[in-house]
Amino acid sequence: MDFEPSAVAADYTKRMRAFVDEEVLPAEAGYEAWRAERRGTPQEWDLPPVVEELKTKARERGLWNLFLPSLSGLSNLEYAAVAEVSGWSPVIAPEAINCQAPDTGNMETLHLFGTPEQKQQWLDPLLEGEIRSAFAMTEPQVASSDATNVETRIERVGDEYVINGRKWWISGAADTRCQIFIVMGKTDPDAAKHRQQSMVLVPRDTPGLEIIRHLPTFGYQDQHGHSELRLTDVRVPVANLLGEEGGGFAVSQARLGPGRIHHCMRLIGMAERAVDLMVKRAQERVAFGKPLAEQGVVREQIALSRMEIEQARLLVLKTAWLIDKYTAKGAASEIASIKVVVPRMACTVIDRAMQVHGGAAMSDDTPLAYFYTWARALRFADGPDEVHIRSVARQELGRH
Template sequence: MSAKGQDYHQRLTDFMVEHVFPAEHVYDQYRLEAGPDDHTVPPVVEELKKLARDRGLWNLFLPSESGLTNLEYAPLAELTGWSMELAPEATNCAAPDTGNMETLHLFATEEQRTQWLEPLLNGEIRSAFAMTEPAVASSDARNIETTMLRDGGDYVINGRKWWTSGANDPRCKILIVMGRTNPDAASHQQQSMILVPLDTPGVTILRSLPVFGWQDQHGHAEIVFDNVRVPASNLLGEEGGGFAIAQARLGPGRIHHCMRAIGVAERALALMVDRVNKRIAFGKPLAEQGVVQQQVALSRNEIDQARLLCHKAAWVIDQHGNKAARNEVAMIKAVAPQMACNVIDRAIQVHGGAGVTDDTPLARLYGWHRAMRLFDGPDEVHMRAIARAELGREKDALATAACRQSGTAVTS
C-alpha cells in the first residue's frame, strides 16, 4: 500500500474495531424488533455516518472526492466487507449509491449534479438503479421492455422492474431507470437512462423481494411505472446512450462488490479458525482434524488468489480505464462471489447447526454472496466474455512457435 493507503487503512481498521463491530448487535436488535417489512434505517447507522465523516472516512470509493486510486481503495473496501451491512453505508460507500454517484459524476448535467449528486455525496438521501425486469432475461439488456417515449418536453415511462435495490428505504429519493427510447435504432442504441424521482405520479412499489428469506433493510423493490411522466431534461447523457452509461457504471461497481466479498470471506475464515480451535470432537480440537486443516488451507489459498486478481483489475482501471479493464473485471466478478461462497460454506460446516442460524452472520452472508453470482451479470455472462476474449486473442510469437512445434511433433 502507498503511504496514503496505509494511513487510511489504519484509521479505518480502528473505526471498524472501536465503532462498527460493537454497533452490529444494536443494528440487528433494531431490525429484529422492527420486523422485516419495516425498512426504516436503524438510528445507529446515522451515528456511524457522522463518526466516519468526522474522521475523514467518507466517499472513499470516488477518486475525485477521496484522492484514492482504485488500487488504494481496494484494501479499504475489503475492510468494510467485514461488516457489509454497516461499514459500507457508514462510510458512504454502499451500493447502489456508489454506482449511481459515479454515473451522475460522469454523465449528469450541472443542474442534475446539484439536485441529486450533492445530497448523495453528503449522505442526505439514498438512490436506486432500475434495470432488471421480471418478464425478460435482463442479463442481455437488449431484452428490456420498459418504454421511455418522448412526448413533447417529457418522457413517458411504462414498464415493470424488480431487484431495484434500495428503493424501499424511506431515504431513497431518486431512481436511475433504464428503458427503451427508440425500438427502431441499432440494438445497442435503443436504450437510455433517465432520472425519476421516487415520488413521481405513476411510480408504485409493489413489494420488497427477500434473498433466501432475508429482507434487506434497504429492500429489493419490484416497481411498476404506469404512464410516469418526467421532463426530458432528466435524461442522462444522450438518447440511445444507455448501454455506454451502463458499462461505465458497472465496471467500478462490479469490482467494488468483489473487494467487499474478499473482506466477507476473511471474516468467515476468522470465524472458522476461532471455531475449530475451540470445538472438541472425537477427543481433540477440530483444528487437529486433517480434513479441517485442508479446508482452512484451501480457504486461505482462494482468498489470497482472489485478492491478487482483484488488485490487478483495480490497477488496470487506474492505468488504462474501465474499458481496457473489462476482461479483468469480468474475471474477478466470476471468481470473487464463488470464492466467498466456498469459504462461507466451509465456515458454516464447521459451525454445525449454529452455522445455519442467525446466531452467526454466516447464513446471511452466504445468501447475499450466492445472489452476487447473479447480479451485475451472472457468472455465465462473465465467463462467456472471458472465453471470447481468450479465443479471439492474437497469438504472440511464443504461442505461435509452441503450437507449431506441437503440431510438428504429432505429425512426425
C-alpha cells in the same frame, strides 16, 4: 505492476480497520436487535439510528466518499483495500462511510454524465449521505443479463418522457430515503441494438411509479430492500435524461467497472471474516476427544480457504491496477473474471466456515448465513456468471 500500498492507502486502510473494530462490529448486535423488533411491520425498512451515529463518526475520522477518486484522491487500487475491510460488516460499514451499493454506482454515473442541475439536485445530497438512490434496469419478463433486452418504454411526448414498464430486484427502493431512481428503458426500438436504450431520472414521488412488493433474498429482507416496481404513464421532464438519448447502454457499462472492484473486495472481506470465525471455532470446539483445529479435514478447509482468498485478492488488485492505468475498457477481461472468481470463492469459503460451526451457522448467532446469502446473490447481481464467462471466452478467442 506493484501492489505495495502507498503511504496514503496504508493510512486509510489502518483507519478503516480501527473504525470497523472499534465502532462497527460492536454495533452489529444492536443493529440487528433494532431491526428484529420491527420485522414484519411497516417500520421494517426504517434505518436503525446507530447507522447515522456511525456516519457521523466516520466523517470525523475522514472516512467518507472514499470510492470516488475525484473527491478522495484514492485510486481504484488504493481504495480496494479499504473496501475489503468494509466487507467485514457488509450491512453496516459501507453505508457508514457512504460507500454503499447501489449509491456508489449511481453517484459515479451522475458524476460522469449528469448535467450541473442534475448534480446539484441529486448528486450533492447523495454525497452528503442525506438521501439514497436506486438503479432500475432488471425486468421480470426478459433475461436482463443482456441489457439490450429491456422492454420498459421511454417515449418522448413534447417536453416530457412518458415511461411504462416493470422492474424488479431494484436494490434500495424499500428505504424511504431512496428519493431518486435511474431508470433504463427503450427510447427508440428501431435504432441499432446498442442505441435503443436511454436512462432517465425519476423522483420517488412521481405519479405512476408504484412499488409492488419487496423481494426477500433466501428469506432475508435487507433494510434497504430489493423491490418490484410498476411504472404506468410516468412523466418526467426531458431535462431528466441522463447523458444522451440512445446512450443508456454505454452509461450502464461505464458504471460497472469500478463497482465490481468494490463488490469483489467487500466479498473478500467477508471471506476473511469467515476464516477468522472458522479458526476461532476450530480452536475452541472439541469433537472426538480433540479440538477441531487438530482434525485433518478441518485443517485442510482452513488452508484451502487461505489459498483461495489470496488468489482472488491478487486478481482483483491486478484488475484495479489495470483500470487505473488503462481505464475499465483496458481491463474488460479481468473485470469479467473477478465477477466470476470472487463470488464463487466467497461462497466456498463461507460454506466451509458454516460446516465448522455446525447448526449454529444456520441461525443468526453468527453472520455466516447472511454472508452466504449475499455472496450467492452476487453471482447474479451485475450479470450472472455465465455472461462474464462468455465475455472472457470471446476476448480470449479474439486474441487468436
